[in-house]
Structure formats: C-alpha cells, structure tokens
Amino acid sequence: MENPMNKTVMAYFPGCSLHASANDFAVSIDALADVLGVELREIEDWCCCGASSAHKVNQALARDLVKLNLDSCRNMGLDTIFAPCAACYNRLKVVADETDAGINVVNLPELVASRLDRIVAARQFKLDMKFACYYGCLLNKPAAVFKQEFENPMVIENVLTALGMQSIDWPFKSECCGASFSLVATDIVYKLSGDILVDAAKRGADAVITCCPLCHVNLDMRQKEIRKRNKGLKEMPVFYLSEIIALCIGVPPGKLKLGAHFVGMPRDFEEKLTSCHE
C-alpha cells in the first residue's frame, strides 16, 4: 500500500524495548523513515509479543499475544509489519507462518537491503571503522520458517560495502549472546557475550553492529564486567545498524542517542566520520 506521497505504508511494531531501555534504537529508526521512503504506522494499541518468556511457560498465551497484534495489523488494512526488535520479529514471523496469517513480517536488515539504492543516493559520510556485523540468533533462525542463510548471513556486510565501509569476516556472527539469561544466569551471558567480543577484537573489529535490543544489553551494558573477565579486551562500542546508517546519511550524532550506550564512542569518533564525496 502507498500513501498519497508515494511512500510505502507499513505497520510498525516497536515492541516494549524500543519504548523503554532501547529508546536509542527507536530514535535511530525514526531518523531513517524518510530516506527509506516508508511511512511507519504504529499498530494500534499493540501489546507485548510475549518475547522469550511466554513461549517458555505458556504456549497458548505466546501464540494468542502475537495473534492479537496480527489481527490489529489486519484491521488497519495493512499486510506488512516492520519489527526492528529481533525477538519481536522472530515471534511475529513464526506465529504468522504457523497460522497462515497472510502477513509479511520484515526486520531491519531486510528493510534496509530492499531500499539500499535510496540510502546510497542519500549518503554523505562514511565511518572509517572496521565493523563486526553481529546478527545473533533470531533474525535468521529457525531455518525451517525463515528459509534463508543462517550460518553465514551477509545482508549487513553487503549494506556496509555498498556504503563504502569495511566489515570483518568472523565465525561468531550468529552465535548466541546469552539472551534473557542476562538477569537470572548472568554468568552465561559473561561467557557467551565475552567469546563474541573477544573474537571480534581479535579479528580487528573497532565496533560491533547489532539489530537486537537484548543483544545490545548483553554486549554493551554488560561489557564492563566482561572486560574484567577478559583481560586485554579493549572497549568495543556497540551500534545499532540504524544508527550507522543514520550517521551515513548525515543525521548529526547529537540527534541520535549515542550517549545512552554504556560503552562510549571512541575519542576520535568525529574524525572517523568522513565525507564520502571526495
């Protein structure tokens, strides 16, 4: 569906995180809507998708919470949902598939990749850093439902290449960060997220890119403890993909909530942001 200004209209499911601890992610998504040429209409009165808790202790509830949101989307006359949070995306997509809902669910890398020509046309800057593109578990798995490359996805790397930026080749891009064990079995997170950050650093990455609020919590907020347990690991900034793209198209860093990250930007960050039209 298109609106009168020729923008594609999509239902938008921000999820609980983007309204709370991942509000930095939400700010960067808003900053991208124009250049992507989409109008994001928040699903009316959306409710929590149940995330990783509902399907662990109550299968029926997990399905019903998602179905409520799929129904609301349908009532708005829309057939595509954009869900930036990887966990919400996974739940919505899996249940939409199970119930033959006829609703297409898209994640951030997919949306960006499908509109890459617009971003390339609008780009002004590039970041002179080497990125480790971290997909985590839920953007590409389970393979039976998503039917796409899950061992070595390259969607984000290809976006960076098109924008003149560098990424590393590494084996941890779809390893688990420890997910919701963050609060109740934190040692698991220290181990799994620690392995991810150590490998990224070893292969020469200056920063990590993610699309999942929970991965961001584990890799960014928990990083101080992780560094204590991995001597020699330097501070590794963790960006959302949308923040990197927003910087490329000229959104001033001050307009993004980069200061809300626990790991600060490198000191020479502003110098690394160079014009790509030289």
Added chain:
Amino acid sequence: MSEHHVVRWDAEAIKCYQCGKCSAGCPVALYMDLLPNQVVRLVQLEEVDRVLASKAIWYCAGCQTCYSRCPQKVDLPHLMDVLCEKSVATRKYHPEARKIVAFHKSFLHSVRFFGRSFEVTMIAELKARTLNLFQDLWMAVVMLFKGKLGLFPARVKNRKRVRALFGKAR
C-alpha cells in the same frame, strides 16, 4: 496444555535418530545436566519425569541453532518449551531453575497488568522472588541517568483484551 501439543512433541521426538548435531552446536550445553540429544532420547523412551526435573530444559536459550541444523528437522527448542511448561504445571522443576521460572513469571505478570512489559515492576518482583536485592543496582542507576529506564509504564488502552488471553490460557 492442549491436546495439540501432546501430539506434536511426541511427533517431534520420534523423528530423531541421535546423530548428536544439536548437542555439538549448542551454546549452552556446558550448563546442562542432560545434553539436548539425551533430552530427546528420554522423551522417546517415555522417561519424561526425568526430563521434567532436569536443568537442561531451562538452560535452553531458544537460539534455534539445533532446529536449523537438524537433518530430521526436530523442533527441539519447541520441545524444550513444552517440557518447561509441563514442568511448571506439575511443579517438578529443578531447584536451580527457580530463578529462571521467577523471571518468566515476573515478566508475564507485568504484561498481564499493563499489556506491555514494564522493567521497573518486573525487576522489583524478580528481586522479591529471588531475594537478590543488590544485583545490577548500579546498572539501574546508570540507565536512569542515560534516560533508558522509563519510570512510568506504557499501558495498553484495551487491557481487558490482553488479560482475557491470560485467563483463557490458564
């Protein structure tokens, strides 16, 4: 638990021929008392009680790696979920899983009450349930200063609609 699931988890387990690929690639296998392939084997042998009382089902992170790689397409994460649900319903869960169960309950209580999850009440309830009052306190303070911690819940307008789902599911 509905009939649908009972049928489905048996059907899932029976497909397995014990190649062990799930356990080889499981990121949390080292925290489990049974390996993922052993969980499936015990279900095949109808020794479900042993599985319900295991740590393994609770330490599954739901990363979907085993399911994606399985040559027989056994939906092992779903099987783990169904076993967890049954283990709570029959109160058979492993003592070490108590904190994990408390987390899921606290999370869902906030969803039941507000229609969306709300970190403040969820974490308060979790701390009360696990008597772990001081963990991550510094983090909450930093989050507050960085504007990452909402002090007021984002409520759904039609909360009855959401609450009805909780009633139905019980």
